[in-house]
Amino acid sequence: MPASQAYFAFQRRLKWLGHVHRMESGRIPKDMLHGELCEGSRPGRPQLRFKDVCKRDMKLADIDPNTWEDRTDIRHQWRSAVTEGAKRAEATRHDQPAYKRVRRKAKAASIPV
Numbered sequence: 001m002p003a004s005q006a007y008f009a010f011q012r013r014l015k016w017l018g019h020v021h022r023m024e025s026g027r028i029p030k031d032m033l034h035g036e037l038c039e040g041s042r043p044g045r046p047q048l049r050f051k052d053v054c055k056r057d058m059k060l061a062d063i064d065p066n067t068w069e070d071r072t073d074i075r076h077q078w079r080s081a082v083t084e085g086a087k088r089a090e091a092t093r094h095d096q097p098a099y100k101r102v103r104r105k106a107k108a109a110s111i112p113v
Contacts, residue, residue, distance in 0.1 A: 006090075006093070007090045010057050010060070010086050010089060010090075011083065011086045013050075013053065013057055014054060014058065014061065014063075014082040014085070014086075015078075015079065017054045017068075018071075018072040018075070018079070020033050021033075021069055021072045022073070033050065057089075058085075060092070061082065061084075061085020061088065061089055062085055062088060063081055
């Protein structure tokens with residue numbers, strides 16, 4: 001079965017995150033990742049920042065969002081962690097509907113009519 005587009009986007013985001021983290025200070029992508037707005041607000045619910053989306057992806061990949069920066073320093077370890085995490089997340093995403101269906105059917109079968 002081919003991997004989903006979400007799988008590839010997931011990997012691209014986390015690989016780019018590691019690349020940006022390894023950049024030297026003063027580079028625009030790194031400043032944008034770690035920057036904060038001084039003032040201003042937007043009406044309604046604000047959109048997720050890139051950093052927030054990456055944290056969500058790291059949780060899905062079983063990468064600790066608090067210590068990910070240490071893992072990015074060694075490029076091949078970061079890439080393998082991202083690849084393995086993406087495979088696990090894709091497998092979970094693929095198996096989840098079947099698991100939910102089994103639970104729903106078991107619950108329906110246990111209810112007396």
